[in-house]
Amino acid sequence: MSGFVEACLSLARDLFPLIWSGVIIGCLYALGALGLVMIYKSSKVVNFSHGNVAGFAAFLVYGFSSGVLLELSWGSAVLLAIISVIIIAFMTYAIISPLVFSSDLTATIGTLGIGLIAQGATLLIFGADIVSLDLPVPRFSMSVLGLRMTGYDLTVLSVAIVTIGALFFVIDYTKLGIAFRAISQNPFAAEVCGLNLRSIHFFAWIVAAVLGVVGALLIVPTTFLSVTTVATFMLQAFAAAVIGGFASLPGSLVGGLLIGILMNLFTFYVSPEFSSTFLLGVILLALNLFPSGILEKVGGSRV
């Protein structure tokens, strides 16, 4: 009897910190997934270059602030990196926009090409070395109900809440957001009503790029920065978007949190070595159980 109680206690002791850190990392996955879904919802393209471009941006912040390229303050380095990423998003869309309107699958392959170029550019400019990039976050940790929270955790949580809240506000209450929703529901009717498809697509690509940079900058302090760090992180974001059905913004938020928590539990209780295989299993299971997303209501066929 006492053994059982002890087991329950130790489970609770492990479980809550695991879920907490899963939620934190899940917020980051959600930021990445939201970017993917924004692009997919508007232009039906899966942006495989998302991770590589965001990684390039993280390297740009490093380059602008550390003296490799420029010696700026952290804030202006981030601003400059965001501007460059917006330019990259602009150019990417300009290159693949003729494809978007003929075949979304071809355009999706095209984004793989952009991703390869971004990866090569990172290698060419910054080399294959590992660098460390730190965030100016408040360094403290406190204990709430036996849960250790660090300044980093709270920064991630608040940045994610503010960013995602702002995004949902824009999409729900502004004219731009209404246009975005109209286009994702029915591009043809939206165009008939006088909306410009291309400018809304641009809006989605730019928002996605900025979300990617925010996610990349927040993920880097947990590890180090190398050519593949952010690209690897974005793969979890892909899984999160898939769980959300790839076409639902709230779904991808839930998917991100779910992936964060599940991955954490799996690596702790089962094995840290099979995490990608686990991810594959989760994706296959999710796609078979909820083919159109975890938040999709049952009823009515989707053709």
Place this chain on the structure above:
Amino acid sequence: MSDSGLSLTASRPVSGGMNLLASGSATTWATIVVLVLLPLILSGSWTFSLAVCFANSIGVLSVSVLLRYGGEVSIGHGFFAAIGAYSVGILETRYGLSLYFSLPVALALGVLLGVAFAWPSRNLSGIHLAVTTMALALAVPELINNADHLTGGYEGLYVSHPVVPGVKMSYQRYYVALLALIAVTYAVARLRHSRQGMALLLAKSHPAAADAFGTRRVWARISVMGISGGIAALCGSMLAFAGSTVSPSGYTLWTSIFLLVGSVVSFYGLSLLRALIGGAFLTLVPQFLSASGAWIPVLYGIALLSMILIGHYLPKLREGILGRHGGRK
């Protein structure tokens, strides 16, 4: 559900280059003759890279078959290639079996796993399948590394068992790979004229009609994945035999992406020449750029984009020119 298929595949009739080999076209036969005679002129390092190029051409074919017959894009074929490569490597180093035994095993495993992957993903198409294949490719390196008692982990395996005893190994690597490539191209060309191939194409372009004729969409998907997985496994076993080593670094997500790049660069062609172009792009470009490795992804990316854009604009351009001629008449 998702889309209209690739613009290239949709707008181009599938035959064209495909029945070249079956009808014994001059270009294909000339290519074969040149390739057979080439080792007599070239130095050893060239025959080695050409053999690897043939193996990669088979991999490019496997991606193109899936695209042409299934209308689906895969960035996970590195998985099937790894299966083929490791069947050859493991059967030789652990059990001392040569290619005569390991090649059929590799092929069977590739088909089986293609089917095994196609079943849970049978209802996915377009981007959903692409993302799933990506997850498949990502799982490969850790699976290999965790089975290190079989696969040799990071260090990999060394393949050196001869197929025909007494013949110089470098010739064997070259000719076996070439033979495999020709055989696969021939089989794919035959598939185009077979009932099965027709049924698959019908299921891709007119699912409802195919359903009425008794070809279920799910069945079509599973058999296409099986065929494509089998060819990719052959690619892997040839990579292992011709390249003489098998290691996990050869089967990452990049391998799968590069196979897709090769398929796009060869315009999803199924003929011998087209497959060779794709394979050569994957093998020879890194060799020329070996001094500056960072340029490889940039070049691949640019090649991918430009081929796709050419594929997009060429039919329109051709139409425009033809239209003008028509107007003059």
